[in-house]
Amino acid sequence: MMYKLKKNCRLCSNNKFELILDLGKQPTSNSFLTKNQLKNSEKKFPLRLYICKKCHHLQLLDVVDKKYLFSNYHYLTSANKPIIKHFQKYADDMYKKILKEKEKPFVIEIGSNDGTLLKKILKYKVDVLGIEPAKNLARISRKSKIKTQNSFFNIDTANKISKMKKADLVLANNVLGHIDNLDEFIRGVLKLLKDDGVFVFEVPHALELIKKLEFDTIYHEHISYFSLIPLTKWFNKYNLEIFNVERKIVHGGTIRVFVSRKNNFKIMKSVDKIKSIEKNYGMNKLQTYRIFQKQIYDLKDVLNLKIKKLKKEKNIIFGYGAPAKGNVLLNFCKIDNKILEFISDTTVLKQGKYTPGTKIKIINPDNLPKKNKMIGLLLAWNYKNEIIKNEMKFLKNGGKFLIPIPNPRIISK
Numbered sequence: 001m002m003y004k005l006k007k008n009c010r011l012c013s014n015n016k017f018e019l020i021l022d023l024g025k026q027p028t029s030n031s032f033l034t035k036n037q038l039k040n041s042e043k044k045f046p047l048r049l050y051i052c053k054k055c056h057h058l059q060l061l062d063v064v065d066k067k068y069l070f071s072n073y074h075y076l077t078s079a080n081k082p083i084i085k086h087f088q089k090y091a092d093d094m095y096k097k098i099l100k101e102k103e104k105p106f107v108i109e110i111g112s113n114d115g116t117l118l119k120k121i122l123k124y125k126v127d128v129l130g131i132e133p134a135k136n137l138a139r140i141s142r143k144s145k146i147k148t149q150n151s152f153f154n155i156d157t158a159n160k161i162s163k164m165k166k167a168d169l170v171l172a173n174n175v176l177g178h179i180d181n182l183d184e185f186i187r188g189v190l191k192l193l194k195d196d197g198v199f200v201f202e203v204p205h206a207l208e209l210i211k212k213l214e215f216d217t218i219y220h221e222h223i224s225y226f227s228l229i230p231l232t233k234w235f236n237k238y239n240l241e242i243f244n245v246e247r248k249i250v251h252g253g254t255i256r257v258f259v260s261r262k263n264n265f266k267i268m269k270s271v272d273k274i275k276s277i278e279k280n281y282g283m284n285k286l287q288t289y290r291i292f293q294k295q296i297y298d299l300k301d302v303l304n305l306k307i308k309k310l311k312k313e314k315n316i317i318f319g320y321g322a323p324a325k326g327n328v329l330l331n332f333c334k335i336d337n338k339i340l341e342f343i344s345d346t347t348v349l350k351q352g353k354y355t356p357g358t359k360i361k362i363i364n365p366d367n368l369p370k371k372n373k374m375i376g377l378l379l380a381w382n383y384k385n386e387i388i389k390n391e392m393k394f395l396k397n398g399g400k401f402l403i404p405i406p407n408p409r410i411i412s413k
């Protein structure tokens with residue numbers, strides 16, 4: 001079964017929703033194509049964001065089978081230098097805040113990707129275990145001497161591991177949003193954790209998505225889009241509480257959430273602070289999302305008009321970065337290989353392949369033609385600052401960037 005329609009909210013089980021944004025039928029955004037696959041027809045699925053009318057949790061109800069999404073995965077944590085830096089600080093922070101005082105601490109990361117974070121935690125002489133469903137990524141992680149179980153995380157995996165050893169710290173970064181059955185997931189985490197263990201996870205913050213119009217981060221892998229208020233009620237059902245939250249700038253704005261069994265830790269001011277920011281922005285008001293929907297359709301029109309004008313002025317427009325989110329934007333705005341000549345990307349796994357739905361060839365940035373009037377549509381806009389710093393020569397030679405989110409605009413030297 002490749003696809004199913006969910007009927008109940010993943011956090012509160014309510015069955016009343018409001019459709020917030022319909023991005024049309026799209027291919028899954030990490031299904032990059034080989035040259036031979038170009039002639040085949042592509043599987044497309046509805047991509048629609050809903051809000052639960054009871055707890056206001058944002059989620060997809062069109063669920064694509066996780067084996068189809070994750071068994072051979074193109075996203076490599078280590079392909080992005082800014083993320084490697086982010087995970088270095090993350091590892092230092094976990095050691096200082098949670099692991100330093102522990103005797104022989106044990107850390108488990110669910111969705112450990114290529115082991116980038118666990119490799120940095122390992123340096124603190126901490127026992128680590130990765131759980132990663134994608135074969136290609138588990139293989140890379142093991143090469144870095146990270147004990148890695150190649151499987152999806154579920155209650156059976158949790159039972160087997162917890163019989164051997166319980167964890168002081170369970171991590172899950174950009175994973176919770178990918179989980180269809182969150183209740184089974186958290187029951188599994190509870191099995192892994194020592195009584196005073198801590199569950200730390202990082203997820204894109206739904207507030208940033210709505211506020212900064214980050215509609216391209218809505219894709220089939222991302223089933224849930226989290227805010228603190230609905231999460232707090234959900235954790236309460238499991239005798240868990242959020243005792244700290246930190247806002248991070250990566251991936252368009254994420255929250256790092258610290259959870260433990262009730263009364264293990266003093267609840268920090270950061271929790272109420274972020275809840276009030278969510279409330280003040282109207283994250284629990286349907287009107288907020290009706291405005292968001294109109295803003296996205298306006299953004300699409302402005303971007304397409306800008307591109308049309310740039311093409312008319314004989315500019316060469318190419319895609320800069322081939323992130324999963326880039327494919328959502330390209331398919332929703334109908335920007336295909338007739339508009340973008342190619343896309344450059346540093347991920348070797350993606351080079352030589354083609355984007356799903358729009359069939360644009362992905363090239364190594366070293367092969368970017370040195371021509372005048374080159375304009376890079378910055379699909380990897382979440383790394384704008386780092387990329388501009390690295391591409392000063394491109395800008396000095398007259399190159400420009402077209403930043404699509406939150407308002408389409410040109411950046412030049």
Ligand code: DWN
Pocket residue numbers: 075079080081082174221251320321322323324325326344345346347350380382383386387390
């Ligand atoms: O949730 C997820 C997020 C965390 O990462 C995953 N489901 C999938 C993935 O989403 P993404 O593909 O949108 O992630 P990135 O990290 O925004 O992708 C950036 C892309 O841009 C990569 O393919 C690498 C490329 N890149 C580049 O070509 N030049 C990145 C940088 C920094 C560069 O200088």
